[in-house]
Amino acid sequence: MNIIFSLDEINEVAQQIIAQNPNKVILFHGEMGVGKTTLIKCLAKNLGVDGATSSPTFSLVNEYQTTTNQLVYHFDFYRLKIETEALDMGADEYFYSGHWCFIEWAEKIPNLIPESHSVIRIQLLPDGKRSLNLL
Template sequence: MTPLEISITTIDETDRLGEALAAVLPPGTTVSLIGTLGAGKTRLVQAAAAALGNNRDTITSPTFVLLNEYTAGQRPVYHFDAYRLKDDDEFLNLGPDEYFEGDGLTFVEWGDLVEACLPADAVTVAIETLDGEARHVTITGLPDDTRAALESALRASA
């Protein structure tokens, strides 16, 4: 699986990426989000969850609560944040396997901190901040058919 490299220059393009991910990722997909504070991890989840029919205003970073569930849309979105966890055991105590094996999309912000706990087939979205709103996004772990669908969805939304 070849990494997908995406250049983003505006927040709207981050939203389009989140919407496209929601459209093409199959149920049960876990997405590991990697990037510095302010890179756009939560924004990406907001866009994906809103695209699935959740109220965008209710979608917030789970930094202090560790997990938010959004179930008002077409399928559930589970949003973990591993930033404040001290180790893998603390993450595992949240019961992530139930979510990984469910029919929703699971996003794990700071997924690199709990990488050993994530499913082997997790998709990784690494967001590198550049100047202003510009970002360089590298997506790995996409099966070829999902990658092609994502590329097509992004072209259609441009």
């Protein structure tokens, strides 16, 4: 799936992503400030998360519950110094839990990523729009 969108269309993009039935472990790639966290917030909302969501930059993971009692985990590994830090906090248990796992900065933990996963790449275009590829 390839989409060009503006940030005011991000909620519709989240709906389209969910409609594609991706793997529940999704890696988000893109430069800082491109909108990865904003997209993850919209995905969580579209999955039924009612409460406030935020970036887990300092806590590494935030857990949310949907209105249908599904769990959604949002990881941000930007501040990780070594991969074993993610292992020490039990990342692998989250990844194989069967729940939604949205992972920012997955390149910091290459050996922990499950074989079955989807990838979203977001790129900022010169006109301010974003290009999104779901693989």
